[in-house]
Amino acid sequence: MKIALIGNPNVGKSLIFNQLTGLGVEVSNYPGTTVELQRGNTCFQREIIEIVDLPGVYSLEGNSEEEVLARRFLEQGDVDAVVVVASATRLERNLYLLLQVAEYGLPMVVVLNMVDEAAKRGLEIDPGPLHDLLGVDVLLTAASQGLNIDRIIPAALTASRPAKVEIPYDHHIEAAIRSLGKIFGVDRKESLRALQGFGDSPELLEAARTIADEIESRHRMTVTQIIAANRHNFARSLAELTVKEKHPPPGTDPDSILTRFIPGMPILLAILVGMLLFVFVVGSFLEEAIVEVFEVYAIQPFLALGLHPLLEGIGASILLALQAGLGIALPYVFLFYIIISVLEDSGYMTRAAFLADNAMHRLGMHGGAVIPITLAFGCNVPAIMSIRLLHSRRERIIASFLVTMVPCSARTVIIAGIVAGFVGLAAAFSVYAIVFVLIILTGLLLSRVVPGERFGMIIEMAPLRRPVPRLVMKKAWSRLSEFLFIAMPLLLLGSVVLGLLEFFGVMTAFEGIVEPYTMGLLGLPGYSATALIFGVLRKEMAFETLAILAGTADLGAVLSSLQLYVFAVVTVLFIPCLATITVLLREVGSRITLAVTVYTVTLGLLIGGFIHHLFS
Numbered sequence: 001m002k003i004a005l006i007g008n009p010n011v012g013k014s015l016i017f018n019q020l021t022g023l024g025v026e027v028s029n030y031p032g033t034t035v036e037l038q039r040g041n042t043c044f045q046r047e048i049i050e051i052v053d054l055p056g057v058y059s060l061e062g063n064s065e066e067e068v069l070a071r072r073f074l075e076q077g078d079v080d081a082v083v084v085v086a087s088a089t090r091l092e093r094n095l096y097l098l099l100q101v102a103e104y105g106l107p108m109v110v111v112l113n114m115v116d117e118a119a120k121r122g123l124e125i126d127p128g129p130l131h132d133l134l135g136v137d138v139l140l141t142a143a144s145q146g147l148n149i150d151r152i153i154p155a156a157l158t159a160s161r162p163a164k165v166e167i168p169y170d171h172h173i174e175a176a177i178r179s180l181g182k183i184f185g186v187d188r189k190e191s192l193r194a195l196q197g198f199g200d201s202p203e204l205l206e207a208a209r210t211i212a213d214e215i216e217s218r219h220r221m222t223v224t225q226i227i228a229a230n231r232h233n234f235a236r237s238l239a240e241l242t243v244k245e246k247h248p249p250p251g252t253d254p255d256s257i258l259t260r261f262i263p264g265m266p267i268l269l270a271i272l273v274g275m276l277l278f279v280f281v282v283g284s285f286l287e288e289a290i291v292e293v294f295e296v297y298a299i300q301p302f303l304a305l306g307l308h309p310l311l312e313g314i315g316a317s318i319l320l321a322l323q324a325g326l327g328i329a330l331p332y333v334f335l336f337y338i339i340i341s342v343l344e345d346s347g348y349m350t351r352a353a354f355l356a357d358n359a360m361h362r363l364g365m366h367g368g369a370v371i372p373i374t375l376a377f378g379c380n381v382p383a384i385m386s387i388r389l390l391h392s393r394r395e396r397i398i399a400s401f402l403v404t405m406v407p408c409s410a411r412t413v414i415i416a417g418i419v420a421g422f423v424g425l426a427a428a429f430s431v432y433a434i435v436f437v438l439i440i441l442t443g444l445l446l447s448r449v450v451p452g453e454r455f456g457m458i459i460e461m462a463p464l465r466r467p468v469p470r471l472v473m474k475k476a477w478s479r480l481s482e483f484l485f486i487a488m489p490l491l492l493l494g495s496v497v498l499g500l501l502e503f504f505g506v507m508t509a510f511e512g513i514v515e516p517y518t519m520g521l522l523g524l525p526g527y528s529a530t531a532l533i534f535g536v537l538r539k540e541m542a543f544e545t546l547a548i549l550a551g552t553a554d555l556g557a558v559l560s561s562l563q564l565y566v567f568a569v570v571t572v573l574f575i576p577c578l579a580t581i582t583v584l585l586r587e588v589g590s591r592i593t594l595a596v597t598v599y600t601v602t603l604g605l606l607i608g609g610f611i612h613h614l615f616s
Contacts, residue, residue, distance in 0.1 A: 002050045003156045007085035008094050009056035010462045012113045012143040017053040019149050044153045060100045074104045081107045081156040088118040088125050091243055095235035102163035103189050108136050109155045116142040129241035134163040144468050169230045176211045195223050254464055258351045268352055275339045280420040283332040290327035291553050310503055317499030320548045325488050332416045336409040337476040340378045345467040364447025365395045376406035380580040394452025400588050404576045404596055405439050410539035411572045417543055418568045422556040495548055522566050523612040535571055536578055542571045562615055566608045573604035
């Protein structure tokens with residue numbers, strides 16, 4: 001069997017999907033689109049059930065890729081049941097999408113999620129009227145607590161009939177539906193879609209367009225607007241029957257504090273600085289402990305074995321790679337992902353986007369661009385993928401430049417592990433200051449030279465909630481697993497290759513060729529160029545490779561503070577990692593990807609050279 005999950009953004013749909021499927025989720029692009037679908041399997045009563053998580057949408061009538069995908073998926077009917085997830089805290093708006101899905105005539109189950117939050121707001125949810133009107137199962141769930149999640153699969157398996165709802169449209173719309181049905185022999189759904197310009201039959205669409213023009217001339221509104229208004233009115237009446245509002249508990253509205261420039265902006269800056277301080281201080285403590293354990297209990301005993309120089313070189317390279325990856329990168333990456341998960345699950349991310357809206361307009365984009373820029377602090381790859389949510393190509397081009405310059409968690413590893421660890425906290429924060437100044441200057445420049453339209457922003461404020469530690473750790477671990485299962489094998493393989501090249505003298509020859517240039521421009525030894533090249537695979541590998549080539553994780557013993565600072569600045573600004581380049585090619589094309597690459601390489605070398613010559 002195949003079950004589809006559909007719902008508005010921020011209704012807990014993805015959390016329900018993860019609880020139903022667990023591990024082994026497959027992520028792939030829907031055919032003909034760049035939108036990703038998550039698919040997973042679950043076993044119930046010895047039967048394998050496939051679950052598809054459709055992208056969050058507010059409507060099925062728009063032209064965004066997500067809406068087109070959801071519409072095509074439902075039209076194909078290649079699903080045994082549709083589970084519509086709605087937020088009990090915003091039921092009226094969520095019911096609009098539910099009514100649209102109901103008109104596709106597929107077996108359906110309704111899940112009213114977040115009933116725990118509704119109760120905190122003084123809302124009492126009665127599923128009875130909704131069940132009686134729709135004729136389908138209506139479940140009350142709280143995904144964050146796991147409440148009634150186990151009832152979804154049994155309800156979907158027994159769902160054998162579609163919702164029986166029939167929305168009372170304007171009498172002119174109803175007359176048009178009957179006329180098209182009689183003339184062309186199509187059902188109510190096809191007639192309704194034809195009036196809105198959807199369908200495959202040219203004759204049906206032409207006749208519907210003629211009728212729609214006549215209706216529009218009478219109402220001074222488009223048919224789509226009339227249908228939408230009728231659905232909203234019906235959704236409101238259903239919501240009024242389902243939700244009974246009690247007196248909410250007294251308290252201060254946090255949004256009155258968090259979304260005002262004062263004190264909202266100082267709070268935002270304090271959160272960002274506190275986040276970096278926490279990562280730097282705690283990560284440095286963990287790094288020192290893990291590196292010491294590796295040195296005493298692994299590297300030194302291995303070198304004392306007296307193996308053949310080739311085996312010893314390869315073995316030492318592998319141990320150094322493990323020391324660099326698990327001892328240096330892992331603490332910083334994991335801590336960073338924990339904090340990002342806390343900010344996301346608490347709902348604070350949307351407040352940060354709202355606060356930064358005015359600033360983003362100065363950089364040529366609307367406030368929605370803050371979402372990819374905020375995501376970029378975790379990883380540039382999903383941040384680049386999210387720029388497709390921006391309305392114009394102009395905004396996507398500007399965002400692609402700025403997002404690739406934001407210090408991601410891998411770059412945070414470099415700043416924390418090299419600069420904070422060996423130079424000082426003030427120097428580490430100065431790297432961020434340099435990068436942010438360059439991002440602002442780049443945005444101001446691009447906003448004046450890139451042609452195209454500007455758009456405003458409409459953003460939904462996700463409800464503020466207390467993060468659940470178990471879910472925070474699960475999300476952080478999910479993101480960390482990419483580092484462990486993708487970056488670590490690359491690092492180990494690269495270390496073996498480096499060990500072999502070092503043994504046969506290839507690295508010495510290469511470093512001898514490039515050293516006059518790296519020393520002259522940046523004041524760095526030749527092996528730093530090799531580290532920068534490996535940083536193209538993954539940013540943190542530049543740091544780890546530098547430790548391997550230097551022969552020690554104590555970089556302060558082999559490089560000066562200025563050299564470490566310059567290396568960190570160049571690496572942070574240097575060419576994006578390979579995964580980011582790949583996603584850029586898909587999202588904005590080869591020409592913009594090449595421009596971003598050339599710009600970041602040039603910027604990194606120029607700024608690094610300027611710092612070296614200024615302070616040497």
